[in-house]
Amino acid sequence: MANSGMDPEVFTQFIEQLERYVRERLIPAEEEVLANDSIPEPLVDEMREMGLFGLTTPEEFGGSGMNVPQYIETIRVLGYAMPAFRSIASINLGMVCSALTKSGTDEQKNEWLPRIAAGEIACFGLTEPGSGSDSAAMATTAKRDGNGYILNGSKRYITNAPQAKLALIMARTNDEALPRNAHVSAFLVPMDTDGVSVGKADKKMGQFGSQISDIYLDEVKIPGNALLGGEEGKGFATAMQSLDNGRLSVAAASCGYARRILDTAIKYATERKAFGEPISQFQLIQAMLADSQAELYAAECMLRDAAAKANEGKAIIEAASAKMFASEMCNRVADRCVQIxxxxxxxxxxxxxxxxxxxxxxxxxxxxxxILQLVIAKNMLREFSAGIPA
Known part of the structure; x- marks a missing residue:
């Protein structure tokens, strides 16, 4: 059943407020974020006060209860500013909250959802040094220990790991690679648990202020109620469901940032003069601007359609398609901006x-x-074999 979400009128007012906040507070703070490679804590506190960490959390747990289209539109608007501002909140919103809401036990929801909505930062531990999309190669293990588990392994490129209070960790609970990835389970691991350590924040090509690092798990003892949903073998399905939201979030961020990039390109083209006139009057410059606008419009339409389908619980192909197209589009718009x-x-x-x-x-x-090309193609072929109309 589709989630009706926040009252439309209230949501419209929220988006108008967020647009002002992005332009009046976040964009002016970008130079400071670039200089320090971190978001100033007062800004993070402001984001908490605005409820930006609890947008998708159900209202009974202290959140706004947004549906998927509302959440994705919020990320698109937030994505107009530098990417770090989305990254600090998006793991809470699109991945960990989604996993908890869909798969968590009542006890887990009651413990963690209010804290996430209040702004305790979470991270999502799937990728490893030797595995990313290939879950069969996952090396992190969760071995039974009485009523609990002992985790060993490491995770790589984990966004928000340096600031996180909670990690959703994927680990093998079976030595064999089972069908449908039933050898992978998901665990809620507080980052202050003995044996959990975080590596030095990685230096990156871009996206300053969004911090990533490795997570190391050395004989980490966790209770049995840390197993998400209380059932082994559901971790990969949980991860994939969460990744659908994560992919839509990246698509939204790509659309939001592409709009910022295109606005910057237009402004420069109207101000920069060559041969006695603004370069915006040159047809080949206009062609780059027009191509960017057309591709951005197409990505925004895909994004809204995919978000609507995701709200109905059926968006694997659409989410993958929107993320693939929007991210490639954003790269092309950025390339044209440099060229202009x-x-x-x-x-x-x-x-x-x-x-x-x-x-x-x-x-x-x-x-x-x-990988998304493979996801799209495999699901197309599966649907064709099942006689599902395109």
Whole structure:
């Protein structure tokens, strides 16, 4: 059954408030974020006060209870600012909250959802040094220990790990690679648990202020009630369901940032003069602007359609398609922005150079373009074999 979400009128007012906040508070703070590679804590507190960490949390647990289209539109608006502001909240919203809401026990929901909604930062531990999309190669293990488990292993490229209070960790509960990835389970692991440690924050090409690092699990003892949903073998399904929301979030971020990039390109083209007139009057510059607008419009339409289907619980192909197209689109728009800037686009003093670096990761995380091509094709073939109309 589709989630009706927040009252439409209240949501419209919220979006208008968020648009002002993005332009009046977040964008002016970007230079400070770039200088320190972190979001100032007062800004994070403001985001907490605005309820940005609890948008998707059900109202009974202290959240706003947004449905998927409302959440995705919020991320698109937030994505107009530099990516770090989305990253700090999006793991809570689109992945950990989703997993808890869909699969958590009542006890788990009561313990964690109010804390997540209040702004305790969470992270999502799937990728490992030797495995990402290939769950059969997952090396992190969860061995039975009385009524609980002992976790050993490591996770790589984990967004928000340096600040997180909670990690949703995927681990093998069976030594064999079972059908439908039933050898993988999900665990709710407080980051202050003995044996959990976090590596140094990685230096990245772009997306400054969004911190990622490795998580190390060394003989980590957790109680049995840390098993998400209280049932082994459901972890990978939970991860994949959460990734659908994560992919839509990246698609929304790509659309929001592409709009910012295109606005910047238009502004520069109207101000920069060559041969006595603004370069915006040159037809080949206009062609790059027009191509960017058309592709961005297409991505926004895909995003809204995929979000509506996800709200009805059926969006594997659509979420993967929207993420694939929107992320590639954002990269193309960023590339054109640099080209429109000419030599200035290669200089760090202009935003075009940063946009180019920031955008590159969108085609990689939450499923690379190549993995998403496989996801889309496999589901198309499965539906065809089952006689499901396209």
């Amino acid at each position: 800037h000419g030599g200035a686009g290669y200089l760090a003093e202009y935003e075009a150079e940063r946009f180019y670096r920031d955008s590159r990761i969108y085609t990689i995380y939450e499923g690379t373009t190549q």
